[in-house]
Amino acid sequence: MSGSGGWWRQKSTPAKVETYTRWSFHFFALIEVVSIGLPLFGEMVPWVAASLALVVAGHAVVCAVTAARALDWTLGRREQPVHMLWTLGAITAAVAVMAIVIAEHGPSGDDVDTAAGSVFAVVLIFGAGTFALGVRSRRRMYSVVTGFAVGAGLVAFAGRPGPAALISVLVVFLGGGFLAFTSAFSVWLLNAVYELDEARETRARLAVAEERLRFGRDLHDVMGRNLAVIALKSELAVQLARRGRPEAEEQMVEVQRIAQESQREVRDVVRGYREADLGVELTGAQGVLEAAGIRCEVSGEAAGLPVDVQSALGWVVREATTNVLRHGDAGRCAVDVRVTRECVVLKVENDGVAAPSGPGGSGLAGLRERLAAVDGTLEAGPVGDGVFRVVASVPLRMSEVMA
Structure with a gap:
């Protein structure tokens, strides 16, 4: 350069x-x-x-x-x-x-x-x-x-x-x-x-804050009632145990059941928060980038992929979109999804890169960890004059692809 x-x-x-x-x-x-x-x-x-x-x-x-x-x-x-x-x-x-x-x-x-x-x-x-x-x-x-x-x-x-x-x-x-x-x-x-x-930076911060509020609200809805029931039944079990009543054991069994159910519900909430649907992320990325004045072209088909693969690639799209908005001065962004018999390849490419940036950022490191869970790989870096490319590849067996 x-x-x-x-x-x-x-x-x-x-x-x-x-x-x-x-x-x-x-x-x-x-x-x-x-x-x-x-x-x-x-x-x-x-x-x-x-x-x-x-x-x-x-x-x-x-x-x-x-x-x-x-x-x-x-x-x-x-x-x-x-x-x-x-x-x-x-x-x-x-x-x-x-x-x-x-x-x-x-x-x-x-x-x-x-x-x-x-x-x-x-x-x-x-x-x-x-x-x-x-x-x-x-x-x-x-x-x-x-x-x-x-x-x-x-x-x-x-x-x-x-x-x-x-x-x-x-x-x-x-x-x-x-x-x-x-x-x-x-x-x-x-x-x-x-x-x-x-204003653009403020909008990005508000979007993050809104997502945190949503997660907090969902977690409160799941845990609030169950914790209240656990507290009441635990207190009742203590009173029954002091009186030597056999019903105390039943109350503690019920507390154990509610605690296990709460644990399962929390995992569901966190899983829904952490998992990303590839199709939804592609549509959202195109809308957000075009709203910011960046021409975005999306090609390929994301339907039929396994859930864990879609989740990992969805996070790649989300992180790449964030980097395009926050770094450089992009005017164009292209997202391409290609599915073959051996693997699925996601490529995100944008112009307007301010300076050469290596693959050592914390965001890209997190994506590599997510892709490693599905045996995937990630390549990221400048490929031309002011052009940055992110390529994620996940091995795929055709039997895993839903018809």
């Missing part, structure tokens, strides 16, 4: 979206430098162009740092970067004023005025869009964009005619508003992805 590709595949879906969002904001800083910093050298004298380009590059770096810290704040990983926001605002205002000063008092020429005007508008636009990341509500975001536009108008009116200043206000307002909207939407999308991922 290549280094760069492996680094990307190791990330979960929310982490991928976050990485994309972060580098999008960093790319905005690169666009600012490339779009207005580099063209200055063809329109101004070298020393003025170099000075202004250096200032623009510094402003772009401050925007990138502010965007990164503001994104951490929106994700709840740090406090609001208030000082960084004020620093960005001050630097943006300084660069804008510098551009106006160069346009009015620097070298003459239309190219110089155009370049300085571009610097003036673009730094205010990127400054407003980045600053909007550091505020929470829409009203404050609108206030930020409006404030940058009004500031642009005040600075422009000091050195430009009225129509040109109004155009500057409009350009800054529209451009800053667009970047602010883009920033807010990107943050909203990132938060939504994290919330959906958390």
Whole structure:
């Protein structure tokens, strides 16, 4: 697995979206430098162009740092970067004023005025869009964009005619508003992805909790009445034994019978909880995976297999489905059951494996123990670029297969 590709595949879906969002904001800083910093050298004298380009590059770096810290704040990983926001605002205002000063008092020429005007508008636009990341509500975001536009108008009116200043206000307002909207939407999308991922994990935990409650309820229903009867009959036997009554022996025989019956019923409950029907597990796995947005294809026939074989293979399907949901970023999963004269083979294959994982996990170890009870074997591991395969094989005699 290549280094760069492996680094990307190791990330979960929310982490991928976050990485994309972060580098999008960093790319905005690169666009600012490339779009207005580099063209200055063809329109101004070298020393003025170099000075202004250096200032623009510094402003772009401050925007990138502010965007990164503001994104951490929106994700709840740090406090609001208030000082960084004020620093960005001050630097943006300084660069804008510098551009106006160069346009009015620097070298003459239309190219110089155009370049300085571009610097003036673009730094205010990127400054407003980045600053909007550091505020929470829409009203404050609108206030930020409006404030940058009004500031642009005040600075422009000091050195430009009225129509040109109004155009500057409009350009800054529209451009800053667009970047602010883009920033807010990107943050909203990132938060939504994290919330959906958390909801999926919560749903899995609730399913486990519901199964535990069901098992506890079944066990209580079986044992509650029988234990109460055993306690009463044991107390009665004690009283009869103290009086020398022969009925005490009959009561203890009855207690023994109820205890043996309770033991049998508990085994039935545990067996029903631990055994898994292969057909039911295949249907359930397909439904759960497709509900999670993973395309699942099930092929083969599971009917007619011995109960113990179905139970062992059903647990393989259950564990493999859990691994697909919890690990990696699968988009496709294929489950295939093949029955021959010698054996039955179950194969589960999925893509989106984050990193190579060996067969030493506790879940796979438990499956090997279950399969060993029916003389079965288990193979699990990566088989290609981001593909993981689990193959369970159980020997089978045709006389065991029900017609």
